[in-house]
Amino acid sequence: MNIMKTIVVSAFILLSGVAQAAPFGGDADVQYANDLWSSMVSESYVGEGAIKSRPYTGQHPHGAILDTIEGPIVISGKIHNIIIKRNYGGPGVSKNTVANDPARFLKAVTIMLKRPGYDPENKDWFWAKYKASGEIDTNPKGVKLAGKIAKGKPVGCIACHTAAPGGDMVFIHD
Numbered sequence: 222m223n224i225m226k227t228i229v230v231s232a233f234i235l236l237s238g239v240a241q242a243a244p245f246g247g248d249a250d251v252q253y254a255n256d257l258w259s260s261m262v263s264e265s266y267v268g269e270g271a272i273k274s275r276p277y278t279g280q281h282p283h284g285a286i287l288d289t290i291e292g293p294i295v296i297s298g299k300i301h302n303i304i305i306k307r308n309y310g311g312p313g314v315s316k317n318t319v320a321n322d323p324a325r326f327l328k329a330v331t332i333m334l335k336r337p338g339y340d341p342e343n344k345d346w347f348w349a350k351y352k353a354s355g356e357i358d359t360n361p362k363g364v365k366l367a368g369k370i371a372k373g374k375p376v377g378c379i380a381c382h383t384a385a386p387g388g389d390m391v392f393i394h395d
C-alpha cells in the first residue's frame with residue numbers, strides 16, 4: 222500500500238471510530254456517573270449515615286445480600302428517579318450483620334437512573350456499577366461501567382433486565 226493510501230485508510234478508520242460513540246464508558250457517561258455518586262452521597266443514598274433499608278437474600282449476579290432503595294435525586298439541577306441496589310458480601314455476611322453495620326459489608330452499588338431522552342430504545346435508563354468506595358467499576362476489558370450497558374458478560378445490564386416483567390426493565394416493581 223502506498224503511503225497516501227495508508228493515511229487515507231487510517232484516517233477513515235479513526236474518524237468512523239470517533240463518530241460512533243461507545244454505548245458505555247465514554248467520557249460523558251463517566252463524568253455523569255461521577256457527578257451522580259456525589260449527589261448520592263449528599264442525599265444519603267450511600268456513604269456515611271446512608272438511609273437504611275431491609276436487607277434480603279440476593280440472586281446472581283447481584284450478590285449474597287442486597288437492599289434496594291428508590292427515590293428522587295437531583296443531578297445537574299434536574300430531578301430524576303433512581304433505583305439503587307447495594308450489594309453486600311464477605312466473611313460473616315448475613316441479613317442481620319448487614320442490618321447492623323451495612324458499611325462493613327458493602328461490596329458494590331448498582332444503579333438505574335431514569336433519564337428522559339437518553340436511551341429511548343431501552344426505556345431511558347442510565348446504568349452504572351460502583352465499587353464500595355464510589356469508584357466506577359470496570360468490565361474485564363477495563364471499560365468503565367457507566368452508560369448504556371447493553372451486552373457483555375457478566376454485566377450486560379440491559380440484556381438481562383429486558384427480561385423483567387412489566388416491560389419497564391425493573392424487577393422489583395412486579
Ligand code: HEC
Binds near residue numbers: 333370375
Ligand atoms: C443476569 C441478569 C442480570 C444482570 C446482568 C444485571 N442484573 Fe440487575 N437485577 C437482576 C435481577 C434478577 C434483579 C432483581 C432481583 C434482585 O433484587 O436481586 C435485579 C435488580 C436490579 C436493580 C434494582 C431494580 C430492579 O430491577 O429490581 C438494579 C438497580 C440493578 N439490578 C442494576 C443493574 C446494573 C447496573 C447492572 C449492570 C452493571 C445489572 N443490574 C445487571 C438481574 C440482572
